[in-house]
Amino acid sequence: MIKVVILGGGNVAYHLTNNLLDNKDVDVVQVYNRNIVDIQYLKNKTLFTDTLSDVKEADIYIIAVSDKAITEVSSKLKIKNKLVVHTSGSVAMDDLQSDRKGVLYLLQSFSKESKVDFSNIPICIEANHDNDLILLSTLAESISKSVYFIDSNQRKSLHLAAVVVNNFVNHLYTIGSDICDKNNIPFEILQPLILETAKKITKLHPLDAQTGPAKRNDNETIEKHIAMLTNNQQEIYKLLTKSIATTYDKKL
Amino acid sequence: MIKVVILGGGNVAYHLTNNLLDNKDVDVVQVYNRNIVDIQYLKNKTLFTDTLSDVKEADIYIIAVSDKAITEVSSKLKIKNKLVVHTSGSVAMDDLQSDRKGVLYLLQSFSKESKVDFSNIPICIEANHDNDLILLSTLAESISKSVYFIDSNQRKSLHLAAVVVNNFVNHLYTIGSDICDKNNIPFEILQPLILETAKKITKLHPLDAQTGPAKRNDNETIEKHIAMLTNNQQEIYKLLTKSIATTYDKKL
Numbered sequence: 001m002i003k004v005v006i007l008g009g010g011n012v013a014y015h016l017t018n019n020l021l022d023n024k025d026v027d028v029v030q031v032y033n034r035n036i037v038d039i040q041y042l043k044n045k046t047l048f049t050d051t052l053s054d055v056k057e058a059d060i061y062i063i064a065v066s067d068k069a070i071t072e073v074s075s076k077l078k079i080k081n082k083l084v085v086h087t088s089g090s091v092a093m094d095d096l097q098s099d100r101k102g103v104l105y106l107l108q109s110f111s112k113e114s115k116v117d118f119s120n121i122p123i124c125i126e127a128n129h130d131n132d133l134i135l136l137s138t139l140a141e142s143i144s145k146s147v148y149f150i151d152s153n154q155r156k157s158l159h160l161a162a163v164v165v166n167n168f169v170n171h172l173y174t175i176g177s178d179i180c181d182k183n184n185i186p187f188e189i190l191q192p193l194i195l196e197t198a199k200k201i202t203k204l205h206p207l208d209a210q211t212g213p214a215k216r217n218d219n220e221t222i223e224k225h226i227a228m229l230t231n232n233q234q235e236i237y238k239l240l241t242k243s244i245a246t247t248y249d250k251k252l
Numbered sequence: 253m254i255k256v257v258i259l260g261g262g263n264v265a266y267h268l269t270n271n272l273l274d275n276k277d278v279d280v281v282q283v284y285n286r287n288i289v290d291i292q293y294l295k296n297k298t299l300f301t302d303t304l305s306d307v308k309e310a311d312i313y314i315i316a317v318s319d320k321a322i323t324e325v326s327s328k329l330k331i332k333n334k335l336v337v338h339t340s341g342s343v344a345m346d347d348l349q350s351d352r353k354g355v356l357y358l359l360q361s362f363s364k365e366s367k368v369d370f371s372n373i374p375i376c377i378e379a380n381h382d383n384d385l386i387l388l389s390t391l392a393e394s395i396s397k398s399v400y401f402i403d404s405n406q407r408k409s410l411h412l413a414a415v416v417v418n419n420f421v422n423h424l425y426t427i428g429s430d431i432c433d434k435n436n437i438p439f440e441i442l443q444p445l446i447l448e449t450a451k452k453i454t455k456l457h458p459l460d461a462q463t464g465p466a467k468r469n470d471n472e473t474i475e476k477h478i479a480m481l482t483n484n485q486q487e488i489y490k491l492l493t494k495s496i497a498t499t500y501d502k503k504l
Contacts, residue, residue, distance in 0.1 A: 108445055148438070150441075154437050161431040162428075166464070167496070170449055170463075172416050173453050174459055183405070183410070189359055191454050197422055198446050198447050214423075236491060240420045243484055
């Protein structure tokens with residue numbers, strides 16, 4: 001049984017806490033949050049506190065707070081000879097103020113509303129001592145089927161790639177939805193295509209899955225499309241079209 | 253039983269022909285393609301020809317050829333008083349040379365390798381006579397559960413929106429994959445996030461699903477990300493970040 005203390009009350013902390021409370025290999029000893037109101041839901045489930053100096057003894061301390069607060073929380077945590085990890089995609093492991101440190105990065109986008117199936121979430125782990133990497137992998141494997149050893153530099157790149165395929169992709173969905181709205185087209189018409197596009201790259205490399213006017217240099221269609229867009233959308237259309245054309249010219 | 257002749261041998265024609273051959277409400281009388289080799293697979297399944305003047309009598313002629321060839325094929329088709337439709341997202345219905353004309357646009361990305369479940373593909377239909385719209389909707393509803401009446405102007409916008417949420421999104425997947433490759437990270441780590449991002453907008457408007465450094469004005473992370481990218485990727489990162497920031501400033 002791995003004893004953990006979770007620090008934080010945001011989306012990641014919330015989902016992770018709920019998941020670990022149901023995990024038979026893990027004992028959630030306590031949850032800390034600076035704002036006690038946000039963790040009142042833990043009443044009758046586990047101990048919780050808003051005072052860092054009251055934090056109990058555990059095997060792993062999981063700091064799931066905002067990126068900017070990670071170093072501060074870790075430095076105020078008066079814990080000796082215990083593993084302290086954070087859950088951030090973009091903060092280096094060494095930003096933690098602790099002798100034994102590591103990272104437990106869950107590569108998924110969390111929102112409080114929707115339930116998350118943790119067993120399929122890729123977990124990227126890292127630690128500065130081999131024994132701690134083993135301890136962390138035991139914890140990670142009790143949560144998910146997909147566990148990866150990813151160092152701080154790789155994790156920074158992975159976080160960047162995640163911004164591209166999640167945040168930027170979602171913004172393109174917003175633009176698609178805007179075009180539909182302006183022409184009285186229900187956005188739901190596009191949803192099967194959106195899902196198919198996402199599923200396709202689990203079987204095909206995205207380079208091989210590319211289709212469309214930019215790839216086949218269909219300038220007539222491209223010109224017509226540009227004429228239909230707002231200034232801001234035109235800039236995005238032109239740049240992505242240029243980038244696709246360049247990508248495939250190089251390959252030919 | 254609706255009698256159809258399909259004209260074309262590309263991806264759309266191939267999948268549509270196979271689907272309609274299994275459709276109990278439809279009789280595929282014949283398939284035409286200018287290159288007979290591409291439709292040899294129809295031997296023992298239905299009639300096929302590479303000569304437009306040999307085309308048989310049917311209720312609906314479905315022209316599923318490349319955008320540029322649609323007008324030419326329709327003008328060479330010596331058919332009187334029959335419904336002629338094309339399957340293109342970006343060509344106007346009036347580009348067909350026929351008295352009775354229409355459009356049967358299947359909003360999905362087709363590749364010959366992967367099988368397609370037609371019952372979930374949105375079909376957008378249009379016709380210049382009310383009776384033909386009814387005939388076309390009977391055909392469309394025998395293929396799919398999702399049938400929409402979409403006129404030529406709306407269809408042009410829909411095709412543009414499809415380019416944004418399919419072609420451009422796939423290019424962002426390519427960039428994500430490139431970042432992973434350069435840092436020895438398996439791209440499969442990103443696949444659950446990609447699928448979750450696509451599924452999320454079936455429940456949430458993409459405007460409400462947006463997260464990430466651009467939305468929360470996290471300039472520190474944005475600067476770090478830009479430093480890690482190639483010149484071309486930097487341009488795309490900056491433009492999409494600016495566009496997201498502008499979108500949410502306006503809303504606040």
